[in-house]
Amino acid sequence: MRRILLSLAFVFCATTLFAQIENSQVNGSFQIDGQYYKVDEAIGITSETIKGQKVGLNGFGKINYSLGNFTAGIRYEAFQTPLSGFDTRLQGFGIANYYASYDNGTVAVTLGDIYDQFGNGFIFRTYEEWALGFDNALRGMRVIYRPAAGVTLKALFGKQRLYWVEYGDAAKRGVVRGIDGEWDLNQSFETLNNTKFRATVGGSFVSKYQKNTNTTYTIPENVGAFDGRVNLGYGRFAFTTEYAYKINDPSAFNNYTFNAGQAILASLSYSQKGFGVIAQVKRVDNMSFKSDYKGVKNDLDINFIPPINYTHTHSLPAIYSYATQPLGEMAMQLQVNYTIPKNTIIGGKYGTKITADFSMVNDIKRNYILAEGQEAPTHIAGNSGTLGYTSPFFAVGDRKFFHDFNIELERRLNKKWKLIAQYINLYYDMDIIENHPGAPVVKANIAFVDLSYRITSKQSVRFELQHLWDNINKGNTTEESTFGHEDVYKKRGNWAAALVEYTIAPKWFVSVADKYNYGNPIAGNRDHYYTASVGYIKESTRIVLTGGRQSEGMVCVGGVCRVVPASSGFSLSITTSF
Amino acid sequence: MKKTLVLLFLSVLFLGAKAQSDLPNVTLKNLDGETINITELQNDGKPFVMTFWATWCGPCVKEHNALSEIYQDWQDETGVKIFAVSIDDSRSTPRIKPFVEGKGWEFDVLLDVNKDLARAMNVSNPPHTFLFDGNGKMVYQHTGYFEGAEEELYEEILKLVE
Known part of the structure; x- marks a missing residue:
């Protein structure tokens, strides 16, 4: 280990000496995500999760150096303390990655x-x-x-x-x-x-x-x-x-x-x-x-x-996103992309783009090899110390894990307005996918509308509206029936979400958003997740300040998509490369 | 040990070479499965654009739809070429070709399945757009996409052909 570091240090010394050579080049990038936390027990930010530290910070800096066929690089990382939602084993800092290569x-x-x-x-x-x-x-x-x-x-x-x-x-x-x-x-x-x-x-x-x-x-x-x-x-x-x-x-x-x-x-x-x-x-x-x-x-x-299903990035469908079950699954997917030509009756003056997608995942069929008196397990691979089970290759298991049918339309309405609309039907076996034994299946319908209006050639405003209809909702599920299983109902019930974003291309944006789990069967979970962001982008540098409450998941604001952890308070994110 | 490395790291940064503007030595595939070495990308002495995108990235799809609408005009006026580098992983690799064709995009699409090129070019969050001059030197880059951002890109392209 130490020897590798030493030899790498030598390589760096050598390359520094050669740095004057005209063809040598350096590039790198730097990112820092800082978060000032407020305790917000309603959304799971307790003094326990933030461990008494009011500030979380994830950062990295990397440098690549190249000279002809030779390239070397190093990446420094710091997690002091890791942002909530990240694995606590990330706590620490140091050189996490280095390499040298010749090609x-x-x-x-x-x-x-x-x-x-x-x-x-x-x-x-x-x-x-x-x-x-x-x-x-x-x-x-x-x-x-x-x-x-x-x-x-x-x-x-x-x-x-x-x-x-x-x-x-x-x-x-x-x-x-x-x-x-x-x-x-x-x-x-x-x-x-x-x-x-x-x-x-x-x-x-x-x-x-x-x-x-x-x-x-x-x-x-x-x-x-x-x-x-x-x-x-x-x-x-x-x-x-x-x-x-x-x-x-x-x-x-x-x-x-x-x-x-x-x-x-x-x-x-x-x-x-x-x-x-x-x-x-x-x-x-x-x-x-x-x-x-x-x-x-x-x-x-x-x-x-x-996983081969459609990857949703809008905040409501992303609540229930599927992950491959490496122990066993049978999956299929069918996707059609079509552009209805412009200047046709259906296509309109500018044409219309349509994407339809269907995916479904079932378990594999298993014939369990059981110990005496053992009942067939539903999720794990069977009796330890044995082959566990046999599985006919082409047979589809009875248990459905997931399905997703969605159709998306994208159309320019006129010179100023652009519309994207999507309908999604989801089936999500929370028991299997999130490993919550006994959790009821989610059967949800989601509608999404993204409407943008071009004010001038560089200024525009964008509206995003989403609604999720859940089969379990405050109207049909009493709070008493959730007792003892509260973790399973954390995000259940209907949701509504809205976002308004104003941008001045290519440098500035301001956005405000709210997401409201108004149909949660547990009254204490009917939370608003409201955020406001302002961002500045110049070339490859991006600085964004966000305040409010964020639920964890993929967030696409300010023109990029990123995965963010649950948080409450203020966050500052700086990304740059050179 | 770590301190020494950090010092070395900084010395490379400050005493060292020019900032990267050349194309990195990375080999990718295009939609037909042909291998392409990025150092050999060129456009007959005319400028070219490299965009990083993914099928799941809404702003990226918007950017490429916007570029698609004006690509023919840009090509007629400046001869510029667009290489659209997908950073989709093997989740969606086979879906990229029907996706791109279905949207009617006419860019040269490259597949960066394990983000080798994205790492070499320090792309953190898509979309990220680079402009190269006729000699393959990077002259402009921009991260993120807002409605109308393609106009600044075009102004930069025009500077190169004038």
Whole structure:
């Protein structure tokens, strides 16, 4: 560890000396999110959550340096204390990330913290989402070799980041190593380029090694996972598929069951100008893959199984957003994008854009292997120490986790007015998705309208109205019936939300918003979340001051989208890059 | 140790080189699956724009709809080209092509599936727009989108072609 730091320091010294060389370049970015808290028990900001500290602060600064084929970078992070909603293990500060890399086009070598992904990430993906406090960077080494046009080979190994927790020995945290190959046939066979046919194939192997310290079970110390993928295109059609298989990998996450894991995703699409349609199917079975078998939540995830449903960013539909269930799901998605041409009766003078999307996720079918007297579990993978269950590959489980049907229209009404309208129908099994045993299912309808009016060429005003109708509401659910299950009803019931934003392009914005959970069955939860923001943007610098009460979730104001934690009080956010 | 590193970090910052204006050495794919090295992006000596966006980002979609409406005029007048870099992850990668075609956008779309280019160019929150001159030097950037922001971008493009 210390040796790596020293050698890196040496590299930096050396590069500083070379800094006068004309081609060397520096870039970087800096972000600081500060929050002054008020205790606001109604929305879950208690003196406990803010731990007596009135100020939360998340910040980072990073610098990249490049000279010809050489690049190096460093990122400093500080969480003093982490903003509420972030994992408390982020508390601390220091150099969280560093790397140095050399790439001459044929060979690329990276030392330090590595972000990479094989295919869709089914068996390997390291990435960083600052706004979510997520970072599973692989600290180690990677070599990329491109022996011929269209062929890319990768090999890497290392250990993953877990907040500021010491990397430790092979019992504490496993070593991850992987190889990946991808071949673009069109770049190898010139004759293919005279046809409408396109093909790319790829495959990978990833293994982790962790010393077994479990006294009850013989945990496999080496766990391997395989992945194969094919992308085909013919004219306007595209077909992509990927399949992954993981050998037995008992873990705390899958209740120490020994069955193998599998995942498959297939997509078929057709697109031409003004029209695009895509259908996707996915099956996931026991595919949680972590470099510590004791890991919980998202800790030390080696892989990423993408959810394929529509990603909502408006504040009300984002209350109930779906996350992949790595232990098992069968999912499908169908999306149509169409632009009704302009100067037609339906399309109007400017044309109308329509997106319709349907996605649905069910459980996989499981035949449980049970201990004597054990009842079939509903969520976990079965009896620990056994294979857990068997699952017929093509059978869809009876339990529905989620569905989302939505249709969106986007139309310019005239020179001044623009309209976006969306209707959403949601089914959300809170029990499974949020792990609240016994929570009633959410069946909601949501309407959204975004109307913008251009006052002058640079000034405009935007109105956003949203309403959510919940099947559980103060009219049909008494407060008494919620006793003992208050956490399940925190955000239930009807919601209404409104936002007004005034902008002077491209530099200034002011916005006020309110979100009101007026239909909550518990009178004490019928809260308003009101905020006011003012922001200034110049080139890549953005400064925003917000006051009020924020519920956690994705917020798109001031022209960008970010994930924000629940808060009450004032916050200041500064982002810049150079 | 940490102090030394921070000092070094600062010395690189202050004594070091010019701010980055070149395209970083990152390889991405386009919608047809072809690999493209970003250092080789160019537009026959004419300026080009690089926008970072995502299918789930409302302001990004608005910006690209606005750019789409005037793209033909901009091309006729200045020859500018727009590279729209999607930072969607594998959640939505296969949906990008039908999405872009369905919206009728005619930009050159690049897929930055694991944010390699976004990291190299210090993009924190989408949308983020960069303007490069005919030699591939970055001359202007802007984060966020409000109605009408494309006009300032166009003024910057005009400065390059005059």
